[in-house]
Amino acid sequence: MAKISGAVEINRERCKGCNLCVVACPVDVLSLQPKEVNDRGYHFAYAAYPDKCIGCASCALVCPDSCIEVYRVVEK
Amino acid sequence: MNPEDIKRPENKVYSRPELLCDVSMHYCPGCSHGVVHKLVAEVLKEMGVEHNCIAVAPVGCAVFAYNYIGVDWIEAAHGRAPAVATGAKRLNPDRLVFTYQGDGDLAAIGTAETIHAANRGENITIIFINNAIYGMTGGQMAPTTLEGQKTATTPYGRRVDLNGYPLKISNLLAQLDGTCYVTRQSVHTPAAVRKAKAAIRHAFESSYSGHGTSVVEIVSTCNSGWKMSPAKANEWMVEHMFEAYPIGDLKNTVEK
Amino acid sequence: MKEDVKLMKGNEAIAHAAIRYGADGYFGYPITPQSEVLETLEALMPWETTGMVVLQAESEVASINMVYGGASTGKAVMTSSSSPGISLMQEGLSYIAAGELPVLVVNVMRGGPGLGTIHPSQSDYFQAVKGGGHGDYHFIVLAPSTVQEMADFVGLGFDLAFKYRTPAMLLADGVVGQMMEKVVLPPARPRRTEEEIAIQCPWAVTGHSAHRKPNVLTTLELDSAKMEVNNERFQRTYRLIEDNEVRYQEYYTDDADYIFIAFGSIARICLKAIEDAREQGLKIGLIRPITLWPFPSKIIAEMSHKCKGIMVVELNAGQMIEDVRLAVEGRVPVWHYGRMGGIVPNPPEVLDALKSHIDNA
Numbered sequence: 281m282a283k284i285s286g287a288v289e290i291n292r293e294r295c296k297g298c299n300l301c302v303v304a305c306p307v308d309v310l311s312l313q314p315k316e317v318n319d320r321g322y323h324f325a326y327a328a329y330p331d332k333c334i335g336c337a338s339c340a341l342v343c344p345d346s347c348i349e350v351y352r353v354v355e356k
Numbered sequence: 357m358n359p360e361d362i363k364r365p366e367n368k369v370y371s372r373p374e375l376l377c378d379v380s381m382h383y384c385p386g387c388s389h390g391v392v393h394k395l396v397a398e399v400l401k402e403m404g405v406e407h408n409c410i411a412v413a414p415v416g417c418a419v420f421a422y423n424y425i426g427v428d429w430i431e432a433a434h435g436r437a438p439a440v441a442t443g444a445k446r447l448n449p450d451r452l453v454f455t456y457q458g459d460g461d462l463a464a465i466g467t468a469e470t471i472h473a474a475n476r477g478e479n480i481t482i483i484f485i486n487n488a489i490y491g492m493t494g495g496q497m498a499p500t501t502l503e504g505q506k507t508a509t510t511p512y513g514r515r516v517d518l519n520g521y522p523l524k525i526s527n528l529l530a531q532l533d534g535t536c537y538v539t540r541q542s543v544h545t546p547a548a549v550r551k552a553k554a555a556i557r558h559a560f561e562s563s564y565s566g567h568g569t570s571v572v573e574i575v576s577t578c579n580s581g582w583k584m585s586p587a588k589a590n591e592w593m594v595e596h597m598f599e600a601y602p603i604g605d606l607k608n609t610v611e612k
Numbered sequence: 613m614k615e616d617v618k619l620m621k622g623n624e625a626i627a628h629a630a631i632r633y634g635a636d637g638y639f640g641y642p643i644t645p646q647s648e649v650l651e652t653l654e655a656l657m658p659w660e661t662t663g664m665v666v667l668q669a670e671s672e673v674a675s676i677n678m679v680y681g682g683a684s685t686g687k688a689v690m691t692s693s694s695s696p697g698i699s700l701m702q703e704g705l706s707y708i709a710a711g712e713l714p715v716l717v718v719n720v721m722r723g724g725p726g727l728g729t730i731h732p733s734q735s736d737y738f739q740a741v742k743g744g745g746h747g748d749y750h751f752i753v754l755a756p757s758t759v760q761e762m763a764d765f766v767g768l769g770f771d772l773a774f775k776y777r778t779p780a781m782l783l784a785d786g787v788v789g790q791m792m793e794k795v796v797l798p799p800a801r802p803r804r805t806e807e808e809i810a811i812q813c814p815w816a817v818t819g820h821s822a823h824r825k826p827n828v829l830t831t832l833e834l835d836s837a838k839m840e841v842n843n844e845r846f847q848r849t850y851r852l853i854e855d856n857e858v859r860y861q862e863y864y865t866d867d868a869d870y871i872f873i874a875f876g877s878i879a880r881i882c883l884k885a886i887e888d889a890r891e892q893g894l895k896i897g898l899i900r901p902i903t904l905w906p907f908p909s910k911i912i913a914e915m916s917h918k919c920k921g922i923m924v925v926e927l928n929a930g931q932m933i934e935d936v937r938l939a940v941e942g943r944v945p946v947w948h949y950g951r952m953g954g955i956v957p958n959p960p961e962v963l964d965a966l967k968s969h970i971d972n973a
Contacts (some may be wrong), residue, residue, distance in 0.1 A: 347372070348522055407819075432680070469673070
């Protein structure tokens, strides 16, 4: 069976840590940085469990700051 | 597969819209405006009208919309965007002209301009952000504020005996013969975002092709004004806002 | 269309002149005593000939904002109204000044304050020449005294507005608006093409941004330092206009002992009074400001060195007299004669007023 794998690229400086992508992700890939902040002081989002990503782009769709890019491959 | 191996240009399925300017928006974290801006930018580019478009910005949080979507913009006085758009469209009838307005701008101070532009059937699209509050000035009551909702000017909750009822202006606009498409959408989930984008595209196409005024109300959150986290604000919106402002098409006279 | 001699009202002349100038749009709302402007335009249907857009708006608030939207795209757009309607437009007029938009606004003044009267007045002088809305700004203000000038100043107003990228106002009174006179209508010229607009107005929000960066027309600037720079630019334009565009007309000033200063219809009444006075041996002259802003201060100052006294005659309680006094700087007495509420004085009344001031001096 084909396996779908995805990956996200998050612009950490544009991210405002609103957490909406974390909530939207159906496979719990994303999380906010618990301690680290970006230049503007936000706990930015990052792929805490990147292997689980299916490249569905749910995170990017709801991101108000358009700081997530999504990649997807179908492995045969 | 290693995520770094997946991140190749040929595998990219979602990127920042080209028409969105390469700047950080001033909106609060989690604000719905950012999502709607993104959808407008995507639709304009997909329609290929970005170089034949005049947009009109409101007074309110979206006053700086002209810094974010890379088309020609006119910044209107508070509430006057539909009149400004009327002037721009009448004198440039082959352009796609749209306004982007909040609830205070559109449904309070600009009610007359909104109703009459729609009643004349101006071939413009109105993108209407309804977050039930005045965000820019610090969270005061809006015409769309819900009964009982606390704001800076209704600290004990909106009382209808004092302040009247939440104004369902899209329902009013749907009654007018000049409107061709009136819809109410939201952007709180990936599915809702997809539907909202389709609605914006249909609205732009309907008015651009001369069918009259189209209105896309986006029931939105103002988590700062509501004093909630963005995720909590979405939940509150679903629970309370959708009852007063149900999602769906209110009127459509143009085949999708 | 060549030059054309007609008999018509001042308000009608404005409509004809606008079409012949090649104006792109008119947005207005009915109000006495200027409704003939909109009525005439609707009857002439210029959208069938020149392509000029004419639209009756839902209010003066809407019409001035339609003007703002249309003018933002580089088009030659105008509106007309009368005093209470012009008050409603003040917000939009301030935005138009801040947006440096070349528009033409016609005010056919009626008596106020409040709903007032529908009869002629000049009581919006302060509002017109000092700004009117919020912020530091000026309109170029032209004061026609004949139906001919009503027609001529439409073109002059638009030309000055585009030359300086600043709004112009035609400040008429109900007499000039309603009066019928012979008028030579200017020859018609075509509206500018899109290409001409793009060259003449590179700032215009045309929507055609393929070969340039997007244009944004905004009056908002939260950075105070930048907002001051904007204001300094406005003020430089105003100084340039003051240096180059002062217009006035002198009558019998060469040998005058006394000077009337009056604008619009009342200047014609003063002229009749002067002719009567000269038959009686009293040498009076008249300075008629054509631009109320920029104000013809220099000629008034010069005159104050030569004459014995100046009487400002206005259809108001005394407004232009303040600018006259600033120019005269106390060198000679400056008197006022004014009627309010829509009353227009006759020449003997004006002359008697001057004589009594002379007797009491």
